[in-house]
Amino acid sequence: MAYKAEWNGGRRIVANRWYPSSKTCSDCGAVKAKLPLRVRTYICDSCGLVLDRDVNAARNLAALAREATTAGSGPVAGRGADHKTRPGGPVAMKRQPGPAQADKTGTVPPQGGTYRSVARAH
Known part of the structure; x- marks a missing residue:
């Protein structure tokens, strides 16, 4: 999604x-x-608003995006981060x-090593 936004000049x-968008x-x-x-269905206990839950969440996310674009970075964080690395x-x-080199293909030992360890067990 990030590269699509970049291609189309978006953010x-x-x-x-x-x-808590919902x-x-x-x-x-x-x-x-x-x-x-x-x-x-979302029903507000304070003001009495009655609205589809997803529409309510979409409105909140749209407002968050507007806030982020007008006030710098805003209160958004990257992909669920709740603490710094x-x-x-x-x-x-x-x-x-x-191509990968034959001796650098992964964590499994080479086939010859596996065969030898099986042959010794018998």
Whole structure:
């Protein structure tokens, strides 16, 4: 999705994994403590708004995107991150294209090694 947005001159905004888009009233902003998935109609206890649950969530996500584009980064985080990555962890390396070398194909020992260990067991 990211490259499609880039190709078309758009911007991809990812809401925090725990953002309560379904539990928040898109009219007054009140947040419900619980809203089971089986409840398909959102009814606000504060202002009385009655709306399809998914439409309510879509309105909240649209408002979040507007806020993010007008106020810088806004309260969005990348793909459900709830804490920062600790420094000093493993560094991602880009794989180079081309065929793999015979002795670097994975974690399974070479076939000869497997055969020898089976032959010794008998």
